[in-house]
Each structure stands twice: as C-alpha cells, then as structure tokens.
Amino acid sequence: MTNPPRPSGRSSGPGPSHRHASPRRSGSTPAAWAVTLGNAVRGGAVGAAESVPGVSGGTIALVVGLYDRLLAAASQVVHAGRELVQGLAQRRGLRPAGAALARVDWRFLVPVLVGMVVVLLVSLSTIAPLLESHPVPMRALFFGMIAVSVAVPVRMMPHRVRAGDVVLGLAAAAAAFFLTGLPAAELSDPPLWLVFAGAAVAINALVLPGVSGSFVLLAMGLYVPVTDALHERDLAVIGTFLLGAAIGLASFVKLLHWLLDHRRQGTMAVLAGLMLGSLRALWPWQEDDGSLLAPTGGLVGPLLLALAGAAVVLTALWWESRRA
Secondary structure (H helix, E strand, O other): OOOOHHHHHOOOOOOOHHHHHHHHHOOHHHHHHHHHHHHHHHHHHHHHOOOOOOOOOHHHHOOOOHHHHHHHHHHHHHHHHHHHHHHHHOOOOOHHHHHHOOOOOOOHHHHHOOOOOOOOHHHOOHHHHHHHHOOHHHHHHHHEEEEEEEHHHOOOOOOOOOOOHHHHHHHHHHHHHOOOOOOOOOOOOOOOHHHHHHHHHHHHOOOOOOOHHHHHHHHOOHHHHHHHHHHHHHHHHHHHHHHHHHHHHHHHHHHHHHHHHHOOOHHHHHHHHHHHHHHHHHOOOOOOOOOOOOOOOOOHHHHHHHHHHHHHHHHHHHHHHOOO
16 A cells, blocks of 8 residues: 555656656747747847846846846857867867757747847837936836846845845945946947957846946947947947957856856845946936936936836736746
8 A cells, every 4th residue: 555655756856847848849839939929028128128228138137037047048058169169179070069059948049039139229229319318217217127126136045135145245236336336438439359348248247137238338438339330330340249249258157157056045145236236327317427416306207217117027027926
C-alpha cells in the first residue's frame, strides 16, 4: 500500500519544468501568437522609455515582466558571439557558435527586439519633442510611473529587506541622484570615437533599471547629434553607435546576469536605489540646466498626471500578477 505514493512523489520534481516547457513547443497555436504579440508590445514599451531622458528602459522591462528573461536571452547571445569569435580565431569552425545560437530563446527575443526598435524610432519623433514642448506635465507623468515602479525590484527580492539591503539601496540612490544632476553638454559635431564610447555606456541602461540611456547621451552631448543622424540617415554615425552599443552590452550583460543568479538580494536592492535616485531627473519643475525648483503655477494638472502614470504602472503590475 505504500508503493503508489512513491512514483507520484518522484514525479513532482520535474513536473513544473515540463509544464514550463510545453508552451514553447506549441509555436503555431493561437495562444503562442498572442504571447508573441504581447512580447512585441512589451518590448515597444521598453523602446518608448529609451527615447525619453530620465526614463530607464530597464525600469520598464522590470515593470512589464521582461527583465529576467530578457537579460538571460541577451547573455545567451553574448555567449554565442564569443563562441563565434573564438571559433574563427582558433580555427575550431562554426559548430560551437551554431549550437550556442540554437540555445537562444529566439521566440521570445525576436518579437521583443522588433517592438523595441520600431517604437524607439517612432518615439524619437513624438515623445521626445513633447518632453521639450511640455516639460512639466510630461515629467510629472513619468515621475508617477517611476515612483511606483521602485516597488518592483523590492518585490523581486528572494528574502525580506535587511539592513544591508537598505544601505546598498541608499548608496545607489545617492549615486543616481548625483549622476542625473550632471548638466547636459552640447556638441554640434562629435567625433566618432565619442559616439562609440557614448553608445557603449548608454546601452547598459537597457539592462540597468534607474539609469536612462537617453540621459547619459544628454550628459555627454550626444543626444541631439544621434537623433539628427537618425533623421538624416548618417550611416557613419549610426553604424558607429550600433557597434559601440553591441560591444558595451556584451561587456556588461554577463556580469549583471551572474549577479542576478548569485547575488540577487543585493542586486535588487541596488536596482531599487538607482530607480529611486533617478527620480531627480523627472522632477517636473526644473531650470534648463537641470536645477530643481519648488512647484510653481497650477499643481492640479501635474499631480493628476503623476497619479495617472502611477495608475498605469499599478495596472501593469496587476496584469503581470494575474498572468503569473
């Protein structure tokens, strides 16, 4: 009579992994198409964030539930690229690189990247100009969104918040507050080496919540030249920027992926602190040089917009919790 429970107990371990794997096999089902479309839309949200100085694409990736899986897929691509370079240099052929590419979660990664790139290009011509023409209401909207989003990495901690986590978070918040207070530089014709370096640094905001890639470009004086290059189809600047972004991302993503796997508690505390400190860049009332001002004029409109932004994020979090 003791035999029947034993097989069921042994099968309970791998059971969840089989249930996780089964949706990936049904690539042609209507449900899979819905998931693909949903990933493209969520990738578009990340792309829209990357076009706005002060808003981090990594933050939005956390909010919409893409962060861990996107970072894992990026790490897989970086590994495949390394296998390709080593295979060619050591004359081992392309088989190791091909095997590494086959392990990349392309069904997830491709729609996310397509949505991200398409919406990013559209946003550079829509959201960014709105931020320049209506800075107070737009910053108020994003301030509400990011303020609520600070709770996302805290919820993702594997353990309760500890004193050490608070110290890490406050240190990261202070660093982000200082960095976002740096004045914007102005360059009319930046050299290509600076475009390369700026892209290598700014792209890491894609995987680092609380740090805005657009704001990094602003501080380095590259935001306007890069957007102008996109509008004018300057292939030299665009190609240099893409090369710098690829190398910068490859250099950082593996480290962050390791930290999330082995030091998740402290890493999430740092990410929460970065998001909290980055709110400085989104304070609605600022001078042209980024100096903070006391609220002036009508307060009702910005307050309502901040609440609306918070409501959007809370709705996204609720939707993600229902999906999970």
